[in-house]
Amino acid sequence: MFSIIVGAGVIAAICSILFIHNEITDRINPLVPRQDMYVQMNRDGQHLKPGGTKYTLDGCNKSGEKSEITFLASGDLRKNAYLKVNTKGKYVETWEEVQYKDLPKKVQSQLKQ
Structure with missing residues (x-):
């Protein structure tokens, strides 16, 4: 159960970096x-x-x-x-x-x- 929660958190963090554009995420997103x-x-x-x-x-x-x-x-x-x-x-x-x-x-x- 714990690994599912951690995995979902990691996926959510990666998605926010890749798909949400603001000063913070754009700074660390390698695709920008x-x-x-x-x-x-x-x-x-x-x-x-x-x-x-x-x-x-x-x-x-x-x-x-x-x-x-x-x-x-x-x-x-x-x-x-x-x-x-x-x-x-x-x-x-x-x-x-x-x-x-x-x-x-x-x-x-x-x-x-």
């Missing part, structure tokens, strides 16, 4: 690919307590496909800056500011200067 997304800092972030700022922005990948991205920063980021965001599904690994001229062409058409 990494990709670079690009965003423009065109919205204010939400100030968190005890510190930091949460941003939810519309972004796109190098093919121009749009997606919403949520990430944290230690403070306010520069308005209208362009960011290259390294993602793994909904999990944001890192981000860095980039220049408009360094964006892929399809991204430039989506994120107007």
